[in-house]
Amino acid sequence: MRWTLKPKPSPEKVNALASQLKVDELIATLLVQRGIETFDDARQFFRPSLDDLHNPYLMKDMDKAVNRIEKAIENGENILVFGDYDVDGTTAVSLLSSYLKSFYPNVATYIPDRYDEGYGISYKGIDFAEDNGFSLIIALDCGIKSIDHVLYAKEKNIDFIICDHHRPGETLPEAVAVLDPKRDDCSYPYDELCGCGVGFKLVQALAQNRNQTIEDLIPYLDLVATAIAADIVPITGENRVLAKFGLEVINSNPRPGIKALIQNLKKKVLTITDVVFIIAPRINAAGRIKHGNEAVALLTEYDLDQAEFFASEIEQHNSDRKDLDKQITVEALSQIEENNEKQKFTTVVYQENWHKGVIGIVASRLTETYYRPTIVFTKSGDKLAASARSVKDFDVYNALEACAEHLEQFGGHMYAAGMTLKEENYLAFKNAFERVVEKTIHPDLLLPEISIDAEIELSEINEKLIRILNQFEPFGPQNMTPVFMAKGVKDTGYGKTIGQSDEHLKLFVKQSRSFGTEGFGVIGFGLGNKIEITKNQNPFDIAFCIDENVFNGNITVQLRLKDLR
Structure with missing residues (x-):
């Protein structure tokens, strides 16, 4: 392992902060390393307050989103809350749908099938909306690049509101409102919200419009904290406030679904780390093994007995997921051994019957073992599908872009990506990926830091x-x-x-x-x-x-x- 000592911050800044806060140099150093340089910064850091949350109407298009939802309620329209099948998506759908249902009945939820529809807004979901008389779809944690899907819905007289946190492309979808703090033309003060966080800002705006206060929304923060933890977004700014108060809800009065997941734990006080390793994998397991709908059913259930039944089913999915990922990891490691590939710059493995729902986890496990950019492929229909994971400071998305001629499609970010390709292109891609990484990765990055x-x-x-x-x-x-x-x-x-x-x-x-x-x-x-x-x-x-x-x-x-x- 590489040991890297962080650079010492400027002594002037450290001494000034130590003096203001009456703390020693070590604490002041740790704070300045985290960007906390003034008394006010430190107050917000050590004493997060719900008053520190920004006005949701500072987000571009928020007024349009609220007006369209209020109009739908006034006209008795059916509203479909649509979201991705991972933790961020299912918590966001649970948050917005349960809030809307607290005062309006014509609300339903839709989570796409991971295997049949794939990630994001799907044509099948839009057809479902048309067949069932929905005239407004609110998409959470997805949709920022779904230009064709939104046009398809428009042709069917279905409006879209998009709440996303991924980076937009050059063109935005023609939705009624596009809420995304990463929009270039959005001046919202904090752009590191997760998908559920953007959903919460919409709920906050709707609540303000209905003369509710932030205190009325505290019961929803267990969902927001779970999404923040699972989506590995920075614990700074608004995320820090939402995570802190959300953890308090998880530890004192969580919704029945979360209570059912954690009630047998010996640990009395859960931390963010516990949310990452205990709550999040179970919620994720529904979409990996069965269907993300099961996670939403659990998180929106108000009867504890029924929630316990849902939780026991999800516990079984999580157990199945663990067995699968252990088995596939063993098979993948022996494949690397047999092919004599331990000395390479990359890990690329393929087995046609590996379970598509766990290949991302297996890619992470293999990265832990060999510490190099890793891709795990399986068969999906008539193509191969894969999940990629990277090592610290190496951009796997850029490496995939350099191999794009061999791929059907790909997407993701610096540390994780997904892709599909034709089976006959697998070997050519594997060789190209190895060449690109060998040329571009600094040798130090192949040692954990x-x-x-x-x-x-x-x-x-x-x-x-x-x-x-x-x-x-x-x-x-x-x-x-x-x-x-x-x-x-x-x-x-x-x-x-x-x-x-x-x-x-x-x-x-x-x-x-x-x-x-x-x-x-x-x-x-x-x-x-x-x-x-x-x-x-x-x-x-x-x-x-x-x-x-x-x-x-x-x-x-x-x-x-x-x-x-």
Whole structure:
């Protein structure tokens, strides 16, 4: 692993902030690294408030969207809330449809079938709207590039409102309103909202129009926080406010569907990380294994018994998903081994019967193993479909663009993409992709990076530091859990490997230059193979996060190792 120490911010900025906030230099450094340079920035960071949310009408076309929805309600029109089958899409559909249904009955939902219709607005969905008398479709987390689909709907006298957060193309669809903070002509102050976040801004505008306050919308924030966590958007600005208050709802009074998913957990207080690894995969599993409609049914159910039934079905889908992704990962790894491809710059694998719903997860698993741009193909109809995953700082979308002659279609962004191609073009594409990556990737990018916030002495770790670091939550992109480095530590002789296959490392360390002082327990998940470095009182360096470990009601400080050397 590459250890990269973040550049130290300017001493003037650090000292000024430390003085204003009456904190030490380490805390001020961590804050300035996160773009927090003034007292007001720090107030918003440490004390997020719903009052910090922007006026939704600052978003381009918001007035048009609200007027069209109010007109539909006035005229008794049927409204179809349409969204993608992933967590961001299904939470957004659940949010808007349940809000509208709280005062208007003629609302239905539509999630496209992942296998039959694919991503985004579908002609089948528009035909469904026509057949069932819907004259307004509100699309969430998709639609910004659906120019032909919106025209097709227009011919059938069906209006569209689009709420999306993906980057638009050169031309916008001819919808009644296009809500997307990434529009070039939109001056909305925050453009990192997820799809459910844009949906929430629409709900906020509708609520303002109906003389409701932000307090009336707090019960919907569990959905918004789930989408923010799952879609890996920056936890800054509005996202930070929405995530913080949404987590409070998840931990105190979640909707029955989320309560049913988490009620058997031993953990009392869930963090953003728990939402990412516990709630989100289960919601996603519905669309991967069965249908995204099941996620919407769960998230909009108000009867707890019925929600528990839906949750048990989704739990089964998640279990099936885990089995599938384990099995396919094993098969893919043996394919790489058999083809003697461990030394290449890319991983590209294909098996015609691999389940299309989990190939993205498998691509992520393979990236963890070989740490290089990865594509996993399966058969889909008469073509091959694939999911791509990249490594930090390498743009896989650009690499695909350089191989476009071999592809039928592709889309995505820097770190993840999807594509289809004809089976006869598979090998030519695989070879072209390897050539492009070999030419364009910097060798350093093929080593995982640990980005370290600061080097510290173990003696600096105290209750006050931990108390302030806890207030940095919720963590996420652009506000990651701080990673520290300590040099010249020694294990006190209690080091051992733990776990079924001795895969984890448990140590008790002190800093060699102050060996008489108190030490810390250390856990290194997946680092059992590094125990030799720690033996015989040999000094070593550690990169770690500071955790609080709760055992039998006692709280102790524990260092969670990222790596040691």
